[in-house]
Amino acid sequence: MSFGSLPDDAAGICAEGITVTYRNGHTALRDASFSLPKGTIAALVGVNGSGKSTLFKAIMGFVPTSAGKISILGGTVRDALRANTVAYVPQAEEVDWTFPVLVEDVVMMGRYGHMGFFRIPRAEDHKMVENALERVNMLEFRHRQIGELSGGQKKRVFLARALAQDSRVVLLDEPFTGVDVQTEDAIIALLREMRDEGRVMLVSTHNLGSVPEFCDRTILIKETVLAYGPTEDIFTRQNLELAFGGVLRHFVMQGADLHDDEEDKRRLTVISDDERPFVIYDHHDEDEEEEADAP
Numbered sequence: 415m416s417f418g419s420l421p422d423d424a425a426g427i428c429a430e431g432i433t434v435t436y437r438n439g440h441t442a443l444r445d446a447s448f449s450l451p452k453g454t455i456a457a458l459v460g461v462n463g464s465g466k467s468t469l470f471k472a473i474m475g476f477v478p479t480s481a482g483k484i485s486i487l488g489g490t491v492r493d494a495l496r497a498n499t500v501a502y503v504p505q506a507e508e509v510d511w512t513f514p515v516l517v518e519d520v521v522m523m524g525r526y527g528h529m530g531f532f533r534i535p536r537a538e539d540h541k542m543v544e545n546a547l548e549r550v551n552m553l554e555f556r557h558r559q560i561g562e563l564s565g566g567q568k569k570r571v572f573l574a575r576a577l578a579q580d581s582r583v584v585l586l587d588e589p590f591t592g593v594d595v596q597t598e599d600a601i602i603a604l605l606r607e608m609r610d611e612g613r614v615m616l617v618s619t620h621n622l623g624s625v626p627e628f629c630d631r632t633i634l635i636k637e638t639v640l641a642y643g644p645t646e647d648i649f650t651r652q653n654l655e656l657a658f659g660g661v662l663r664h665f666v667m668q669g670a671d672l673h674d675d676e677e678d679k680r681r682l683t684v685i686s687d688d689e690r691p692f693v694i695y696d697h698h699d700e701d702e703e704e705e706a707d708a709p
């Protein structure tokens with residue numbers, strides 16, 4: 415897993431020993447390295463404050479790296495900025511929803527980097543916006559105010575903006591927070607299509623349960639990259655305990671530690687650790703709930 419020379423699949427996103435220190439002197443990322451090939455859906459997994467947003471900002475060129483190097487599709491971060499290579503799908507809380515703007519205008523923002531100085535959309539830009547809205551099943555909402563939409567619908571609109579931008583790299587910040595199962599499935603289906611088109615998607619998520627289902631790769635982060643690679647190699651008890659410590663309370667080895675009474679708990683996923691299957695359970699703690707219910 416060590417970095418060394420650039421691997422063959424470096425043509426997606428590649429970070430080599432990057433360090434990011436904020437102006438107040440806080441180092442949020444230290445000597446972080448990973449590489450993702452094109453045509454990948456990767457999970458960026460870590461606890462609050464582990465540096466996920468900082469890594470996104472570094473890839474987008476919003477914060478400088480004080481050491482190391484990031485390459486995007488073989489070029490620099492500056493090249494990627496210039497070529498409009500990276501799209502960002504924000505968390506709902508990051509956006510000022512009181513700003514009066516139509517759904518189709520939000521999606522058109524994805525085209526800005528492709529337009530001239532005066533940002534006058536051409537027929538091709540309108541077509542891209544229409545196609546993008548159609549792909550996320552939001553065309554009928556095109557003339558609605560963005561602030562009037564539900565959380566899941568807003569997420570779809572920002573995905574459409576990334577599609578309209580036609581960026582090869584898409585960073586998604588917690589795309590499944592506050593969305594229903596149907597919307598989650600629709601987003602996953604869309605990400606798979608985008609992967610098949612050769613794009614790289616990096617998805618920051620706290621929802622470990624769905625990661626093995628749709629992310630080919632995982633980057634585990636805690637102020638540095640603890641591990642990265644194919645999800646089935648990264649999702650080991652040891653790695654997840656390193657990243658989550660005591661937070662991962664119901665991390666139970668099947669066969670070894672699994673007791674009958676635990677079988678009722680909601681199983682999130684089944685994956686393999688050294689050929690032995692294990693399950694990750696929801697954080698739902700029944701003992702605590704029973705105590706809370708007690709008079």
Ligand SMILES: Nc1ncnc2c1ncn2[C@@H]1O[C@H](COP(=O)(O)OP(=O)(O)OP(=O)(O)O)[C@@H](O)[C@H]1O
Binds near residue numbers: 438463
């Ligand atoms: N602008 C800033 N100036 C100084 N420190 C910052 C700044 N932004 C973030 N940090 C610090 O850097 C660390 C990493 O923050 P970051 O936002 O990257 O974490 P995160 O993994 O995205 O967290 P979360 O899951 O809560 O969104 C935290 O300790 C945070 O307090």
